[in-house]
Structures are given as structure tokens and as C-alpha cells.
Amino acid sequence: MTALQKIASRVSVSIDEYERMAAADAGLCLLCETPAEEIEPDATRLICPACGARMVFGAEALLLMGVVKASPLDNDPIFRQNNEGEE
Ligand SMILES: [Zn+2]
Numbered sequence: 698m699t700a701l702q703k704i705a706s707r708v709s710v711s712i713d714e715y716e717r718m719a720a721a722d723a724g725l726c727l728l729c730e731t732p733a734e735e736i737e738p739d740a741t742r743l744i745c746p747a748c749g750a751r752m753v754f755g756a757e758a759l760l761l762m763g764v765v766k767a768s769p770l771d772n773d774p775i776f777r778q779n780n781e782g783e784e
Contacts, residue, residue, distance in 0.1 A: 704728060704752070705762040715765040719756035727764070728752040 698706075704727050710718075718724060724733040726745035733753045736743060743753035759765055 701727075702762075705764050708764050710759055710765045711768045712765060715756055715760060718759070722755075724753055724755040725759060725764075726750065726753045727762075 708725070708727050708730060710725065718732075719738055722735055722738065724736045724738075724740060724743075725731070726733060726748060728750045729745060729748040729752075731745060731747035733743065733745070736753065736755050738755040738757035740753070740755035741758045742751040744751055745753045754762060754764075
């Protein structure tokens with residue numbers, strides 16, 4: 698595992714959040730988890746305005762990095778039941 702993969706493994710983006718970022722040309726800094734706006738979906742290692750590290754990735758790049766994960770709650774029937782009709 699590379700250092701980058703190690704950092705990516707600590708970050709978790711839900712599928713909902715991924716879809717929002719993909720639609721908005723947004724991304725995320727893997728180091729400080731500051732959202733980035735107006736970047737290409739396949740952008741990798743852009744400079745983060747918040748922490749200065751080259752760790753900003755676009756939505757598609759995050760998906761390829763394995764950062765996008767299904768929330769355990771998405772598969773929880775009780776959670777689904779409690780949230781029914783809230784949207
Ligand atoms: Zn950062």
C-alpha cells in the first residue's frame with residue numbers, strides 16, 4: 698500500500714456525497730477533507746487551498762481511489778424505516 702492509498706483509506710465519502718460532487722464538479726482534499734469546488738472530476742493531486750498539500754482529488758478520482766463507500770446505514774432496514782418520508 699502506498700502512502701497515498703494509506704491516506705485515502707482513512708477518508709470515507711458516501712455515495713450521495715459522491716454524486717453531489719460529480720454533478721457539481723467538486724472534489725475533496727484527502728488530507729484535511731476540505732471540499733474543493735470547480736475542479737475536473739478526474740483531477741488528481743491539486744494543491745489544497747486550506748492545507749497546501751497536493752491532495753485534492755476530483756469526484757471520479759476519489760471513486761478510483763476507493764474513497765467512495767456505501768454507508769452501513771444505507772443497508773440498515775431500521776434506519777430506512779425511521780427515515781421514510783422525510784424527503
Ligand atoms: Zn487540505
